[in-house]
Amino acid sequence: MGNRIAKDMINLSPPVIRVPFEFAWGVIPANIKYGKEYRRSENLLKESQWWEYKQHDEYQIFKLKELLEYAYRHVPYYQELFKSINFSPDTFHDLDDIQKIPFSDKNIVNGAGKRMVSDLYKDKDIAVSTTGGTSGIQTRFYNEKGAYGKRELPYINSIWGRIGYVRGKSKLARLRNEILPKGKLWSYDYKNKELIIDSYHLSDENIELILNKLSNWKVEFLHTYPSAALVLCDYLKRMRKEGIVSLKGVLVTSENIYEGQKEEIEKYLGARCFTFYGHSEGAGIAGWCEKSDFYHINTEYGYLELIDENGQVITEPNKMGEIVCTGFNNKVSPFIRYRTGDYSSYCDVQSCPCGRHYKLLNDIKGRWLQEYFIGKKGNKISMASVNMHNGIFDHVRNYQFVQNQVGECIIKIVKDIEYGEEDELKILEELGAKVGDSLSIKIDYVNEISRTKAGKQRFIISNIK
Template sequence: MRKIYHALPYPARNIIGGLYGSLPQKIKYGPEYAKMYKLLNESANWSQDEIHDYQIKQLRNLLIHAHETTRFYNRQFNEAGFNPYKFNNLDDLSLIPTIDKEVIRNNLSDMLSDKFSNRQRFQITTGGTTGRQLIFYAQKQLTIPREKAMYDYLWGEVGYIPGKSEMVVLRNNVLPDNKLWRYEKKNRSLVLDPFHMTDEVCHKFINKLNKEKIPFFHVYPSSILMLAEYMNRTGDRLTYKPLAIFATSENLYKGQREIIENAFGCRMYMSYGHSEMCSLANGCALEDHYHIEELYGYTELLDKNRDVINDSGIMGEITATGFNNYVLPLIRYRTADYASYEECVKTKCGFKGRILKDIEGRWLQEMLVTSQGNKISMTAINFHSDVFDRVKYYQFYQNTPGLVTMRIVKGKDYTIDDEVAIKSAVQSKLGEYLKMDIQYVNEVRRAASGKYRYIISELD
């Protein structure tokens, strides 16, 4: 049904989307959405002991399921001498070896639960911050409804009404026919195309926003920053005050929050999460830190020796076990993101749970520059597509505005058909003012730190 819907002409899709959008959230997203939303409301006043008991129960159920229904975890637990049936202490998780993207790639078939058929799961492709995509699976009618309930609840804390409030979306949507915006009735959202943000386009965005006066924004930080910098530089302002800006998927650098909030006159709320949906931390309404959402999954910080960090102020890798996917259990999944704990007693917001600060994500605000001088964020270009299935690594190189080279390390069975598909997919996002060619290489360049970068730019 989803494929049929997206294949329809826009007018027909919007009529159907309007009817669908008018339905209550619990009908649109099913019983798991309703259950999770109810649980979030009920748990608002739980003590830390009650949260701890909930996590123990969720983890025990997941660990037993993984041991009984997957070859990978059955083998892993047995080799580690770990007994999931006796699990009753969070510290016991440290007995289980960690996993990462490479482990998933090499063991995907063994990690899938044999309790679910192909019709009960769906495939997800992550863009990948190493220039290499990750394919994994999630559980139909459970993973996404619970995810949706979580964000609806968190956004609701600052006035957003699920299913009723309108939202401006400024993320990675490529609109057809050079449209700058499109209203999607299904989600009550005004979608802005971020790939053509010259001063002229930003002015048109401002005029449209002033006409519609939509109170909430869902954005990538780099995209909203480009609009905010234009507003502050030119004095071309909104004539109304939005209620909140919700930002995800990229780092926010020092000073950028002030630029954005000064331009829009409202608070920007950052959330930490990832495509694998194992850990979630929501930006505080009062301070620049993140509250770990403990009902979403169990989050740990590990040092370079992969020992658990419990003290505040020590940076560690965010490692998580998600509660909402039994098709492909991800247990102690190392995310390649880093953060430290902040002591609750030193905060002013009153949150009593665990708090993260100084999150250093994989998603940098790397930019390509068009011949018109506007910037395109790498996060916006990020692909969740099968066109890269036979690509080992890819990276962009730019030394001239308007021109970019995509460097590709070929994978097994790569053909000219893959090249054609990649050119078409990427160019559709880059637009007419940024032309791309492909260069085949044996390896991709890394930064001086040894870290992988999506974009190697020699522009000033």
């Protein structure tokens, strides 16, 4: 309560008063600022990340049983569901027992509305949240006010800490979805001790100024979208300015990072590219390791399953399946066996040089169905199939694939100054060789590629139902 009052005072004060308050707030360590729940998770993660496999399983069984009992006693939707399938939390003794419970998804959550809310919480303590609607449907759900700081942040800090980031101490710049006042390319967030950079005006002239600011301010970590990082890389490549930025890490989130892009970012921004998987609903989280590019599933945060197209649980390695999450941290509106629309597979080797014993995932594809073209015969062609690494887009500033008809694809292209007829022929020839007769490809030249309201760029826009 005290933290909330302090933040309200800061936000409502005029700038001459607010800035000193924000500066003072930013100096307070996270474990003090976000209270005992933050400290509890922080202390747990320091120990639990080094647990043996058996300890992780035992913890998840305990947390799942606790969650199911809680949902049955306090959440109307789950009371009705469990009774309808004749399920009692008392019968839960093993991880496989979770399979007795049907899946949920965004349509079920939206349909249930406040029947998903625990009877232990009053309206004044509840925050309404929505997902970004990347797949065309926004999910509306509920959580406790202030939950991000005390429940989500300890996990993010722990994951980013694997490559040396320390919140409040490391110099971080954020190039994401903040819209700054007209004429401002950056501002300083005193509360979070971060440099905020406008991502909506990344012209060559502005990129030069931004890169100089990163260098002069001696930024250590850049938190951004992969697409925004690649805009910076493209500029550095074209201007032959590789090496002018020296970072410790590039923290890319909220978009898929495709094959070849990690290497591009690391080459031109000169630092480890690092990411984690999470979602607005807060039911599952997994982060890259400092020793590999596999994802460690955080067992303390929730229980994660992979299911095939028939809804059967996947246990074997390298078989792609939809990620299904059961979260431990949202007691206002629990997500149990929630289908995320994201896809991954288990690694064939479940041991990591770092010494942690979390289960390992391979690459994660967000909102998988949005990542496909549909060919003339109904065949699916993935983004990876057309994500070329042989230089055909060297003279292209930006591009995006759009599909309005089965078997047809449009490439929206923003041309660079050196782009010519030869580039067009090369792109059509190389992509045509990839997809064959199953997809007709046309080029549409545009001045810019539109972004979502959150400032993200989609690589594939599919308008096929």
